[in-house]
Amino acid sequence: MEKKYVVSVLGEDQPGIIAAVTRAIRDNNANIENVSQTLLQTEFAGIFIISAPEAVSLKELSGALQKSVADLHLTVTVKPLKTGDAAAGGGKTSPFVVTTRGPDGKGLVAGIAGVMAAHRVNITNLQAVFEGGDNPDRNVMIYEVDLPERIDKKSLDRDLMDKAAELALDICIQHRDIFQAINRI
Numbered sequence: 001m002e003k004k005y006v007v008s009v010l011g012e013d014q015p016g017i018i019a020a021v022t023r024a025i026r027d028n029n030a031n032i033e034n035v036s037q038t039l040l041q042t043e044f045a046g047i048f049i050i051s052a053p054e055a056v057s058l059k060e061l062s063g064a065l066q067k068s069v070a071d072l073h074l075t076v077t078v079k080p081l082k083t084g085d086a087a088a089g090g091g092k093t094s095p096f097v098v099t100t101r102g103p104d105g106k107g108l109v110a111g112i113a114g115v116m117a118a119h120r121v122n123i124t125n126l127q128a129v130f131e132g133g134d135n136p137d138r139n140v141m142i143y144e145v146d147l148p149e150r151i152d153k154k155s156l157d158r159d160l161m162d163k164a165a166e167l168a169l170d171i172c173i174q175h176r177d178i179f180q181a182i183n184r185i
Contacts, residue, residue: 002051004033004081005061011074013044021048021076024068028056044074049081093122093146095176098160100141102169104132109141112171115163119156122146144176 009021018037025032030052037046052061062078069076100112109128116123125144132138147153157173164171174182 001054003054003056004049004051004083005030005058006077006079006081007046007048007050007061007065008077009044009046009048009065009069009074011044011069011072013039013042014072017044017046017069017072017074020068020072021046021065024061024064025050028061028064029053030056030061092149094149095124096145096147097174097176098143098145099172099174100143100164100167100169102139102164102167103135104130104139105167108139108167108169111163111167112141112143112160112169115156115159116143116145119151119159120148121151121156 007021007025009017011017022032025048030050032048032050034049035046037044039045058078058080062076065076065078098112098116100108102108108130109126113123123143123145126141128141130139147156160171160173
């Protein structure tokens with residue numbers, strides 16, 4: 001029987017981060033199931049979903065990872081992975097993409113995310129680039145979201161459009177398949 005863990009790694013970007021983390025995972029006879037890693041300005045952020053033998057404890061794994069990245073001055077967190085409906089909120093969903101553009105300002109993400117939360121919409125991925133100023137092409141937010149099967153989509157659309165207008169944002173709400181076809185992703 002295997003146990004699954006979530007490993008998160010944060011810190012200043014530098015060569016060798018992925019090598020150090022994955023070496024500690026390998027040395028504990030664990031396997032990477034999923035990984036997502038990105039850079040935001042000068043900061044590295046990585047999330048690894050791993051499976052480890054039952055004999056490898058959370059404490060052992062965490063200690064090995066901390067030791068492996070000690071010279072890199074990173075923050076590492078290890079926790080058990082929740083599985084099943086409790087982890088994902090349960091129920092069927094449809095994937096959508098919500099894109100906004102507009103002048104930079106405080107509260108843009110909070111405003112749009114607040115509407116989504118009020119409608120029980122889960123944000124699965126968010127990319128936001130704010131370069132400042134009034135040029136809307138330089139301030140873009142792309143939300144990948146899961147809409148619950150029983151959502152009042154007209155109400156969600158109306159509330160998102162109202163909030164976008166309040167924040168001086170242009171907004172586009174599309175099923176992920178349509179977004180990908182139009183943008184050739």
